[in-house]
Amino acid sequence: MTKQQFTDTIVIGAGHAGLAVSYCLTERSIDHLVIERGEVANSWRKERWDSLTLLTPNWQSRLPGFAYSGDDPDGYMSMREVIEFIDDYARFSKAPVRTGTTVTSLKPDSNGYHIKTDRGEWHCRSVVIASGACNLPAIPKVAEAIPANIQQVTSWQYRNPDQLQEGGVIVVGASATGLQLAEEIHRSGRPVTIAAGEHVRLPRIYRGKDIQWWMDAAGVLDEGLDEIDDINRARHLPSPQLVGSRQHPILDLNVMSGLGIKLVGRLMGVQNGVVQFSGSLRNICALADLKMNRLLKTIDEWIEQNPDVSQFDSLERFDRTVVDEDPCLGLDLDDSGIRTIVWATGYRPDYSWLDVPVLDRKGMIKHDGGITDSPGMYLVGMPFLRRRKSSFIHGAEDDARYITQHLAKYLEQTTV
Amino acid sequence: MNEQTNTVNNGVNVEALLDAREALTAAPEAAKFKWRATCTWLNGTHVSSSVEQFYGLGEEQSHRKEFTFDSDHPEIFASEDNGATPIEFVLVGLAGCLTAGIASVAQNRAIQLKSVKATLEAGMDIAGILGIDSDVRNGFDGVKVHFDIDADASSEDIEALVAQSQKRSAVYDIITNPTNCVVTVN
Numbered sequence: 071m072t073k074q075q076f077t078d079t080i081v082i083g084a085g086h087a088g089l090a091v092s093y094c095l096t097e098r099s100i101d102h103l104v105i106e107r108g109e110v111a112n113s114w115r116k117e118r119w120d121s122l123t124l125l126t127p128n129w130q131s132r133l134p135g136f137a138y139s140g141d142d143p144d145g146y147m148s149m150r151e152v153i154e155f156i157d158d159y160a161r162f163s164k165a166p167v168r169t170g171t172t173v174t175s176l177k178p179d180s181n182g183y184h185i186k187t188d189r190g191e192w193h194c195r196s197v198v199i200a201s202g203a204c205n206l207p208a209i210p211k212v213a214e215a216i217p218a219n220i221q222q223v224t225s226w227q228y229r230n231p232d233q234l235q236e237g238g239v240i241v242v243g244a245s246a247t248g249l250q251l252a253e254e255i256h257r258s259g260r261p262v263t264i265a266a267g268e269h270v271r272l273p274r275i276y277r278g279k280d281i282q283w284w285m286d287a288a289g290v291l292d293e294g295l296d297e298i299d300d301i302n303r304a305r306h307l308p309s310p311q312l313v314g315s316r317q318h319p320i321l322d323l324n325v326m327s328g329l330g331i332k333l334v335g336r337l338m339g340v341q342n343g344v345v346q347f348s349g350s351l352r353n354i355c356a357l358a359d360l361k362m363n364r365l366l367k368t369i370d371e372w373i374e375q376n377p378d379v380s381q382f383d384s385l386e387r388f389d390r391t392v393v394d395e396d397p398c399l400g401l402d403l404d405d406s407g408i409r410t411i412v413w414a415t416g417y418r419p420d421y422s423w424l425d426v427p428v429l430d431r432k433g434m435i436k437h438d439g440g441i442t443d444s445p446g447m448y449l450v451g452m453p454f455l456r457r458r459k460s461s462f463i464h465g466a467e468d469d470a471r472y473i474t475q476h477l478a479k480y481l482e483q484t485t486v
Numbered sequence: 487m488n489e490q491t492n493t494v495n496n497g498v499n500v501e502a503l504l505d506a507r508e509a510l511t512a513a514p515e516a517a518k519f520k521w522r523a524t525c526t527w528l529n530g531t532h533v534s535s536s537v538e539q540f541y542g543l544g545e546e547q548s549h550r551k552e553f554t555f556d557s558d559h560p561e562i563f564a565s566e567d568n569g570a571t572p573i574e575f576v577l578v579g580l581a582g583c584l585t586a587g588i589a590s591v592a593q594n595r596a597i598q599l600k601s602v603k604a605t606l607e608a609g610m611d612i613a614g615i616l617g618i619d620s621d622v623r624n625g626f627d628g629v630k631v632h633f634d635i636d637a638d639a640s641s642e643d644i645e646a647l648v649a650q651s652q653k654r655s656a657v658y659d660i661i662t663n664p665t666n667c668v669v670t671v672n
Contacts, residue, residue, distance in 0.1 A: 339664040349662035353652040360646045396628065431514065 087451025088200030090466040094474035111156035123314030146314030196446035204417035231258030237409030245308035248414035267336035272310040273320040278383035291459035355391035498593035587651030
């Protein structure tokens with residue numbers, strides 16, 4: 071007989087977002103529990119590659135009531151440091167976390183929600199989904215047509231180049247992940263081809279400051295839902311081509327080409343052992359160049375209005391992305407010695423346990439800035455939940471405060 | 487960002503397009519279109535194709551009238567040259583699609599166009615279609631599109647117009663990416 075337990079609010083997921091919500095709930099003395107399938111910061115522990123460093127600088131690592139206190143504010147945390155940071159936060163905030171507890175179903179019931187886990191059941195009046203945006207790899211359908219002798223690895227499974235067969239590698243995807251993996255695999259001695267679809271090009275350092283510093287200062291990170299023309303697009307942008315390191319002032323496709331990595335268009339199909347790449351590469355790169363320059367112009371304009379211009383380096387522009395006159399449109403996998411395809415094509419959340427009708431036709435939770443259509447159900451920790459910074463650790467605070475305020479009012483109004 | 491002003495008029499009803507976008511986001515089935523053409527062989531390489539009916543917004547639709555197009559091959563191919571070659575129709579399709587896209591994006595971005603002229607050229611080695619060399623593909627070995635645009639906008643904004651038009655173009659996508667093509671016979 072399973073024991074049934076009651077609490078006001080259940081938070082699903084003890085990553086940075088779930089813990090930020092827990093902190094805000096504790097501030098308001100709302101009785102709650104954080105349910106975590108693994109350990110605190112589980113995705114960072116188990117689902118990331120070895121060399122990954124945080125894309126945001128240390129000074130930006132802050133959560134409600136807590137901030138980075140080390141001696142390298144401009145550095146970028148390694149995975150071990152991120153895990154420590156989030157672990158420290160869980161301890162500091164005394165978050166009521168049940169680790170090693172996997173949610174198997176979440177359903178509405180007469181008083182709110184009924185949550186089943188592999189370690190007991192709970193009834194709660196409200197629920198906050200903080201299980202993350204990156205639970206499963208998102209792989210295009212074309213992967214099914216790749217011949218069986220080719221090894222396929224997703225960025226979700228990838229840890230380091232030793233996992234890969236010797237021989238040529240196609241890295242599919244030109245986000246932060248795709249470029250970082252392509253560079254690392256290239257350095258392992260394997261010839262790398264990178265297939266680039268739509269991407270976001272950004273310099274790490276611009277006019278002497280970290281790009282995150284600029285986006286913070288110029289108000290870009292604070293942009294909210296009502297300031298964006300197309301929120302759906304903003305929520306699905308690939309992560310910008312950044313790496314948490316100052317080794318390259320810019321890590322872009324030109325750097326890839328310079329290393330000897332072959333640049334091709336988006337991987338579109340496979341026929342008779344030949345992978346086909348889109349002929350739109352030139353335009354895809356032109357779009358990314360134009361968009362980067364628009365952002366840099368926003369920064370330049372911000373500087374012009376700043377009283378102390380002298381503290382910034384002078385205006386600079388980066389070279390256009392260089393694309394072959396005649397880019398490769400097809401590669402015979404066998405003839406070109408390709409042994410492995412690495413899918414760095416993004417992630418999607420896993421809501422297989424969610425039995426509440428809140429999903430859209432793409433399987434994503436419909437929400438208005440984190441508030442779902444199901445009363446008392448909230449979502450946090452998603453890209454551009456309420457603001458551009460929602461995607462980052464430091465963006466969790468504003469979202470968590472807003473959501474918990476709404477949630478507190480909901481609990482008050484529904485108290486019988 | 488790009489405020490719509492009353493003075494810009496490229497003859498594109500952007501409001502209607504944006505309304506349609508919103509309506510079709512809510513009703514994805516209505517966004518599924520089927521385009522159709524019929525074609526009759528006349529003589530030699532001379533054929534006549536026509537378009538009139540299509541399907542979209544959940545029902546059968548029709549052009550204002552039937553449009554017909556003769557295609558043939560030039561005299562150096564020992565044909566009568568009664569019309570453009572089918573491969574030139576592909577260029578016509580690409581030019582029409584990209585240019586219409588430029589007008590629409592310009593309207594949406596409040597950029598007044600004064601003139602837009604596209605010049606297209608596609609290379610092709612006919613050793614492919616003649617079966618002379620199996621290493622040569624039948625189709626284009628590349629397509630070059632050049633735009634001359636006069637508009638009330640910076641060169642960077644015009645460049646962005648052209649880039650966005652490619653990003654949203656159906657024919658550009660058809661040309662740059664593989665498409666499954668099924669041909670049957672009775």
